[in-house]
Amino acid sequence: xxxxxxxxxxxxxxxxxxxxxxxxxxxxxxxxxxxxxxxxxxxxxxxxxxxxxxxxxxxxxxxxxxxxxxxxxxxxxxxxxxxxxxxxxxxxxxxxxxxxxxxxxxxxxxxxxxxxxxxxxxxxxxxxxxxxxxxxxxxxxxxxxxxxxxxxxxxxxxxxxxxxxxxxxxxxxxxxxxxxxxxxxxxxxxxxxxxxxxxxxxxxxxxxxxxxxxxxxxxxxxxxxxxxxxxxxxxxxxxxxxxxxxxxxxxxxxxxxxxxxxxxxxxxxxxxxxxx
Numbered sequence: 001x002x003x004x005x006x007x008x009x010x011x012x013x014x015x016x017x018x019x020x021x022x023x024x025x026x027x028x029x030x031x032x033x034x035x036x037x038x039x040x041x042x043x044x045x046x047x048x049x050x051x052x053x054x055x056x057x058x059x060x061x062x063x064x065x066x067x068x069x070x071x072x073x074x075x076x077x078x079x080x081x082x083x084x085x086x087x088x089x090x091x092x093x094x095x096x097x098x099x100x101x102x103x104x105x106x107x108x109x110x111x112x113x114x115x116x117x118x119x120x121x122x123x124x125x126x127x128x129x130x131x132x133x134x135x136x137x138x139x140x141x142x143x144x145x146x147x148x149x150x151x152x153x154x155x156x157x158x159x160x161x162x163x164x165x166x167x168x169x170x171x172x173x174x175x176x177x178x179x180x181x182x183x184x185x186x187x188x189x190x191x192x193x194x195x196x197x198x199x200x201x202x203x204x205x206x207x208x209x210x211x212x213x214x215x216x217x218x219x220x221x222x223x224x225x226x227x228x229x230x231x232x233x234x235x236x237x238x239x240x241x242x243x244x245x246x247x248x249x250x251x252x253x254x255x256x257x258x259x260x261x262x263x264x265x266x267x268x269x270x271x272x273x274x275x276x
Contacts, residue, residue, distance in 0.1 A: 003187065004028045004061040006052070006090070007071030008045065009036040011143050012135075015180035016069060017043050023184055028065055030058075030072065052086055055093040062097040067104040067187050070094065077235070088115045095119065100127035104187050109134040109195075124193035131190040133183060135198040137244060140267050141176030148264070150236060152213055152273060160222045161214035164229050167207025169243040174200035175261035185255040199248040200259035206240060212268040 003020055007013035008029030017027050017040070027045035031037040037047045048064075050057025052072055062068050070090065074083040091107060098105050105128050107120045123130040138147055155161040174182075179198050186196055214221035230237035252258055262270070 001066040001187070002026045002028060002064065004030070004048065004065035004068045005045075005071065006030045006058070006061075006069070007073065009039045010071060011145065012139060012176060012179055013071045014039070014043070015141075015176050016071065016183045017045055019177075019180040019184045020187075021045065025184075025187075028061055030061060052090055055089065058090060058093050059097050062094045065103075067106075068094055068098065069106045069183055069187060071108055071183075073108070073110060084110065084114055084116060088119060091116050091119045091123075095123045095126075095128060095130075098128045099123065102127060102129060104129040104131070104190070106131050106133055106183060106186055106190075108132070121193060129190070129192045131186050131192070131194040131196060133179075133186060133196045133198050135179055136172040136174040136200065136246065137239070138171055138173040138204075138264055139176055139179055139198075140173055140264050141261070142272055144176070144273070147236065147239065148209070148268070148273065151209065151233075151240075152217070154233060154236070155210075155213050155217055155219055158232065160220045161210045161217065162222050162224045162232055163207045163210040164224060164226055164241045167205060167210060167223065169206050169241060170203040170245070171206060171209070171242070171264075172199045172202055172244050172246045173204055173264035174198050174259065175263075175267065177261045178257075178259040182251070182255070182257050185257050189255060191254075194254070196251045196255070197246055197248040198251070199246050200261070201263050201265075202247055203245075204264050208265055209268070212265060216268065216271065216274045 028048050029040040029045040032051040040047045048061045076083050120130050233240050
């Protein structure tokens with residue numbers, strides 16, 4: 001299958017490209033820079049020049065493929081509404097090309113009930129095998145630049161690793177390589193209209209994450225009050241306190257997907273997160 005992948009040089013996208021190629025698929029990767037183009041060529045992918053703002057380039061990329069995996073997103077949290085608006089326009093543009101084709105189209109959920117999610121689900125009723133992959137908040141592995149590295153940096157800056165109150169609230173997580181395999185399996189066989197849970201660790205107590213960070217950095221581990229969370233964690237204050245119950249049992253049964261790579265705690269214990 002020829003697969004057009006946006007975000008093909010990113011943290012998750014590069015793993016998806018490798019997974020697809022290793023499984024015998026041909027990849028057309030979207031590149032908006034010469035550096036990205038070189039990375040794609042080195043990975044064995046075909047380069048398609050363009051960007052999320054160039055809708056015509058996205059349409060031509062989708063038109064040349066047997067399926068599309070849309071992973072690119074403008075991570076501008078200062079103007080998240082604009083990022084979501086761009087994502088919606090991208091999905092609409094690609095969707096019009098794929099409409100009535102029966103081809104697979106995978107997107108990633110960035111927030112619950114967004115216009116992007118609704119647009120993707122609408123395509124499932126217009127002859128596109130469209131599905132949404134909802135990844136765990138922490139997609140971990142080498143090269144991670146998400147929530148966990150931020151927590152590590154905060155601990156270094158503050159001189160201690162913190163959790164909120166008893167720290168029993170649980171996060172969910174998935175290894176980057178397990179996520180890549182999920183995208184590949186979904187591309188190959190997910191029914192139209194599927195919402196797939198990319199969750200490897202279903203319950204990781206936040207206190208356990210803080211404990212590993214403290215141990216690896218040789219720093220004390222301290223409980224702080226909910227009132228102090230925002231001051232300590234910044235914008236992560238509300239996220240650090242969240243309890244996020246999710247399960248991938250249905251997704252595993254549907255696609256035969258089984259997370260096989262290290263859990264979040266095991267990955268942290270390996271030490272690569274703490275290399276400067």
